[in-house]
Amino acid sequence: MGPLPEKAADTTAERPWPVRLLSIKIADYVDKMSQLWVEGQVVQFTPRGGTAFLTLRDPDVDMSLSVSVPMNAVNAMSIPLTQGARVVLQAKPTFWTKRGSLQLEARQIRPVGIGDLLARVEMLKRTLAAEGVFDAERKRPIPFLPHRVGLITGRNSAAEKDVVENARRRWPAVRFEIREVAVQGSTAVAEVVAALAELDAQHGVDVIVIARGGGALEELLPFSNEAMIRAVAAARTPVISAIGHDVDQPLLDFVADWRASTPTDAGKKVVPDAAREIALVAGGRDRLRSAIERRIESEWRGLRSLVSRPVLADPIAHVRVRRDELEGLRERAAVRLEARLHRAADQVEHLRRQVIALSPQSTLDRGYAVVQHRDGRIVMDQEDVGVGELLRVRVARGDFGVRPVSDGTADAPLSSPGAARKPRTTQSKPAS
Structure with missing residues (x-):
């Protein structure tokens, strides 16, 4: 059969590498990589003897790696390691030839502090602001009375009840399209973005509310995630942010078309108050009736003033004057016409006599x-x-x-x- 090719580029269909050789080649290549520091979110943590096995996930995209770390490194952390924690660790990539999988062998592990997280959120905030993602010109108006309200919130959460009950208390006929998703943890960003895309694609949904109750800073971090912020900025439907309490300000508040201080405030904003609108209509109707009555009274006073004038007290007086003027003009016209006719008759008689005098008959x-x-x-x-x-x-x-x-x-x-x-x-x- 001959020797196997030394390089991957030299392989052919007739001279392929066996799987074992490819695994060895990959392992040799990965083994040449240097140690590195990597950051991620712990989505699974399993202590087993002297080694802890965990799954480290990228907080922005759905990608993860398996990590093994000595328990003494885990125990040396300043705070206990829990699922959902953000960590940085020093690790060496390794490739397991039998399983054909890549994993990291960690030497050190450290939690990402609140200060570091806040600094990163602030840096992301400045970057997005420089791109114009937070500009007021790109924000869309909230519809006065939406056909349906899209609501993205936690499963069986108090935030959902606050939004729905307050909205229905103000406008009982309001309809909701509710999507219950994870609002904290490693899957929160992906689930919220997917629910947002689904509601944004529905024709009848006129506004979308993203609501969550209060919580610690780490629990609200998904709502400052870049992927979620850009998804909200790209949505065609107006979005209302109702995250936490008034003091909480995730980046979602800056990109949303309207920020509610609480989920209860979002329920009040998303629909008008039916009682207030009825009162406004009744008040407008009363003002309109009063304005019409005042206008009619003003016109009636003007009409009475006109009727009381002498020219309207004797309506035919003006006609009588014009009639006398017309009669005088008619008489003068008759006199002048008669005088013109007399003069014309004299001229005709004069011409007749001239014709007679000049005619051949006169000569005869x-x-x-x-x-x-x-x-x-x-x-x-x-x-x-x-x-x-x-x-x-x-x-x-x-x-x-x-x-x-x-x-x-x-x-x-x-x-x-x-x-x-x-x-x-x-x-x-x-x-x-």
Whole structure:
């Protein structure tokens, strides 16, 4: 089969490492690691003879490691080691080839003091504030009357009763979506964050209350956890923080959209007071009625004042004055129109007389006659008249026809040399 590959990169499907060799390689690699100091939260503590076995969990994420520590190191601690305690320990990573598991072999173990915890919370607070997580501009308003209230609280806790009873005392129809979770200990952060995500995803939940009663500083540390703070900041639903008493101020109070001093205060904030709202509506209705009555009375006084004026005491007086003015205007218009008509009649008569004086009939009345050819042309020149041609002669009263004849003297001159010769005519019956 040949020798096994020396390096992991040289292995192939045809030349793999057996499990025992991989375990030995991992153990050799881990054994080269130096001792280190690590911090975590004790979630399981089991003394067994001269060695204590415990599970050390990261307080921010769900990851843990097994640790073995000598009991004399545990007994040398300034305070007794209990489940949920925050500790730092000096350990050497080891890999157990038979079980294929990694664990820590601790040499020293120390509790994390309250001062250290407070310093870390304060440092986290400054970091989150610098990022704008606590800014007032990102906070959302609490709805006036939510359809449903999400409540995250401890199992069978007094905080749950305080929130629910005070809310229902103010608004009996309020509905709750309650999620009971661990509010202290190693699983508190994970359970609260999961419940928050579930309620935030529900369409009917308009506000979420995270409530817990009072407790020691270490018990309230989960509500200053960075993972929980960022989860609340990312939630779409407004969040009310009701942790501990008024003096307790975990970081959740700074990121929440509204901080309640106690769970009881949260129950009062989450819904309006029905009795107060009814009183406000009744008061508003009374003020509205009084305002309407005052307005009607004011308008009625104004109406009486208007009616009492002389112009309204005799309503047709104003009409009568306008009617007289209209009658006077009508009479003046009639007089002027009649005068215009008289002047126009005089002008027509004058023009009629001018037309009569200038008409051809007037000329005929003075003894003149008009001679026309049969086609109606006026005889203007005797040269245009032929002998025997029937002509029409129009006089003042009627007309008649004539024919010019020649009597042998047509070439004789008339009264003066160059005068036109007048043809002789014979009368005939009137022209038709």
